[in-house]
Amino acid sequence: MSQLKNFFATKWGIIGVGAFIGVFAALLQKWGNPGNMGICVACFNRDIAGAVGLHRAAVVQYMRPEIIGFVLGSLIAAYSFKEFRARVGSAPIVRFILGAFAMIGALVFLGCPWRAVLRLAGGDGNAILGIAGLIFGIWIGTLFLKNGYNLGRTTKTYTSVGWLLPIVMLGFLALMLVYPQIDGKPQSGILFYSVEGPGAMHAPLIVALLVGLAVGFLAQRSRFCTMGAFRDFLLFRQNHLLLGLISLVVFAFIVNLIVGQFHPGFAKQPVAHTMHLWNFGGMTLAGLAFALAGGCPGRQLFLAGEGDGDAAVFVLGMIVGAGFSHNFGMASSPNGVGPHGIAAVVIGLLTCLFIGFTMRNKSA
């Protein structure tokens, strides 16, 4: 057990996990998920927000089983290796706000860091601007970290606190089974389903759930984090997590080539727009928010699965942020940024700067 435990923390462990995610993300697309969106933590949380009616953008409503699997897979891994530790109390309200603005920024670009690299692996040149923005945002975050930015310590709490988000996810899964999708109908019981657009494109439930569980398990073991990959390199010149992310891109690219999903170019890429400045700006906001919160959107789900109640609050912030994003016309579409997308990026950046400048502990 301990040898296996050590393996995932090694260089080949993280490279293996990146490869697994890259291969199965590309395959999920082949099995039905939207273009260059085999896995997108931001988009899928946004689809969940739509499924429960927090926004009514008809084309992005689906209870994505991958997200449910991420949390529950991490929970299983944490219990298997005695790492489940219920903890809370490190500035939850700040994490909620960061989650909301991370989502708002990601939806201006149309993808989280996971999808940004999958878009690159699928040939979408716009992803280069998004990834550049992401790195820029994370770099700003590292400046705050170097200057004492710190959201404070967590404290141990009741085990059941750590179970709350996993239970919510089990509840979402139960809703999907009680109110399954009905062909051609936009609603089943209390759940909304897209009949067209990206929300209507999905791999079969059981396949998506199993891949989600496997990714959640492996990512908990290896601490896979797309934001940490860049942050650790910028802060410490450490490439451990970065190797995992590069492995993801390389393997997703190879599978895309094999199954005919690689289409290089900028125009007419799936679920993408070509407004370079705002692809960059949206991801700068997302990158900064993830850096200030200590993890990419996937990592927040995995942390929530191992008992981190603050990460769970970040996840809820993302889901609520997606609601605001679509209700207020801040999310982009393939036609370009939404009517209030630019204002949202500016306000989001100002909010993150306020957080970064004012939440510093000189003695930490």
Added chain:
Amino acid sequence: MSTHVDARGLSCPQPVLMTLDEIKKVRQGEIEVFVDTDTSKENVSRAAESQGWQVKEIFEAGEGYKLILGKG
């Protein structure tokens, strides 16, 4: 004479930042680092080794771990 870093309850990258600060300050000798998650244990060990320090021992301490880092 060993110094100590208490990074319990802090999430990454704080435990690594604090350990690296201490490494810069003391340059050699021994540092005790307290962390409360396996992730922090791994990250601190990796960071110390990248600076030419050794992870001499790891003890389970309360709800977490005590790492003894050493150099020279």
